[in-house]
Amino acid sequence: MNASTLTKSLEFLIDELPEIAPLDEYHRALVSHVHPMNWQNPEPPPRHNLVVIGAGTAGLGARGALVEKRLIGGDCLNVGCMPSKALLRAARAYADPRDAESYGVGVPAGVTVDFPAVMGRMRQLRAKITTHGSAKRFQSMGADVFLGEARFTGPEIIEVDGRTLRCKQAVIATGARAVAPPTFLLLGE
Numbered sequence: 578m579n580a581s582t583l584t585k586s587l588e589f590l591i592d593e594l595p596e597i598a599p600l601d602e603y604h605r606a607l608v609s610h611v612h613p614m615n616w617q618n619p620e621p622p623p624r625h626n627l628v629v630i631g632a633g634t635a636g637l638g639a640r641g642a643l644v645e646k647r648l649i650g651g652d653c654l655n656v657g658c659m660p661s662k663a664l665l666r667a668a669r670a671y672a673d674p675r676d677a678e679s680y681g682v683g684v685p686a687g688v689t690v691d692f693p694a695v696m697g698r699m700r701q702l703r704a705k706i707t708t709h710g711s712a713k714r715f716q717s718m719g720a721d722v723f724l725g726e727a728r729f730t731g732p733e734i735i736e737v738d739g740r741t742l743r744c745k746q747a748v749i750a751t752g753a754r755a756v757a758p759p760t761f762l763l764l765g766e
């Protein structure tokens with residue numbers, strides 16, 4: 578795949594995965610780890626002992642087949658635990674000099690926040706960490722990694738990206754979505 582094809586494909590991927598915008602060097606690195614564009618799904622064996630649907634925190638580490646439709650690492654690695662801590666650390670870096678006087682420490686006035694730089698640092702750290710949670714790494718640990726949406730078509734049959742996976746057991750580790758209780762909805766947006 579040459580560079581221009583990759584750029585086009587990544588731009589196309591943004592429609593499905595808006596969380597990879599902007600397409601800077603860090604997001605390109607992230608995608609190359611957790612949703613590689615040139616990934617070849619393996620030829621499935623006649624039957625897997627275990628198929629895990631969803632490569633978030635709950636699904637990672639399984640031996641057998643691992644299926645992920647978006648980004649390996651799920652919420653925790655890509656939008657939750659890890660990125661939020663990078664932002665909290667930046668908030669602390671801002672708050673410490675702001676509050677320093679109360680500790681008897683004088684700091685010259687004029688502490689500012691460069692929010693794009695804060696986000697850039699977060700993307701850089703996240704891209705680095707995803708080398709530990711990459712498709713290649715899980716493959717090297719013995720998992721058959723499939724990128725695509727898994728769908729049951731029978732009690733022991735799962736379709737992914739035109740391939741049929743047969744399994745003795747399956748784990749559905751597809752995450753959760755927040756639901757606002759009806760009473761709260763009355764409060765409006």
Ligand SMILES: Cc1cc2nc3c(=O)[nH]c(=O)nc-3n(C[C@H](O)[C@H](O)[C@H](O)COP(=O)(O)OP(=O)(O)OC[C@H]3O[C@@H](n4cnc5c(N)ncnc54)[C@H](O)[C@@H]3O)c2cc1C
Pocket residue numbers: 630631632633634635636644645646647648649650651652653654656657658659661725726727728750751752753
């Ligand atoms: C801002 C924020 C901060 C957080 N901080 C922390 C923290 O500090 N500590 C902590 O313990 N927790 C934290 N969490 C919670 C943590 O992110 C979640 O508990 C964790 O990600 C849940 O993992 P999971 O594997 O169950 O689900 P997910 O991470 O949602 O993974 C499920 C995966 O399944 C995939 N999937 C869904 N359907 C299919 C399908 N049909 N085929 C293939 N793949 C599919 C999805 O694409 C997804 O990647 C935080 C969450 C947020 C939002």
